[in-house]
Amino acid sequence: MSYHHLTLSERKKLSLMWREKKNIRQIAMTLKRSPSTVSRELKRNISHDRDRLVYRPVSANRKYQRRKRQERKGKYQNVRLCEYVQEKLLLTWSPEQVSNRVGQDYPAEPLMRISHTTIYRWLHKERFAQSASIHLRHEGRQHGERRGKLLGIRTLKQRGREIWRRERIGDWELDTIISSSKQSQAGILTMCDRKSRFCILVLLERCHSQSHVF
Structure with a gap:
């Protein structure tokens, strides 16, 4: 199982399985990722849309790229x-x-x-x-x-x-x-x-x- 960050393609697959009501272990097995990686990804990027919880892969990937840039800047500081x-x-x-x-x-x-x-x-x-x-x-x-x-x-x-x-x-x-x-x-x-x-x-x-x- 890989512990690296998810790619945009993987996030799109995760979003589809999340809408299909797949549980974390099923999603992790399909993506060949650890359950903790999937769980952490969902906790960071799940948002409320009226009366339901949604996961938006493009938005999640954008947030990850922004965090990555901030981490690089922080290292130089x-x-x-x-x-x-x-x-x-x-x-x-x-x-x-x-x-x-x-x-x-x-x-x-x-x-x-x-x-x-x-x-x-x-x-x-x-x-x-x-x-x-x-x-x-x-x-x-x-x-x-x-x-x-x-x-x-x-x-x-x-x-x-x-x-x-x-x-x-x-x-x-x-x-x-x-x-x-x-x-x-x-x-x-x-x-x-x-x-x-x-x-x-x-x-x-x-x-x-x-x-x-x-």
């Missing part, structure tokens, strides 16, 4: 979640790794949950460029990720002492994260100011090689 995601990405974690780990780190906090598709969507819209500055942890990169190389960029060892000491704003570190998956050509460009620690993450849809990524 969750500062702790945004900072957690950004911190892990800067440690070269993939969006899939971040999504899998956040629930383990915050098991008792349902608001600290995010899918890897939402992270990719944030990156595509450059939402992290609007985030407040964060403090980075200098740890080794995670196994399974590859770093790219930006051609024509000087390394830190080739720069002045004031850059090493983080004495001024405007000295940026650039790096790339390239997925180890052969099915993905995507990557992430990270740009971090060494003094303020303000960071910008940009999704690169196609990374052809480790030496030509931007």
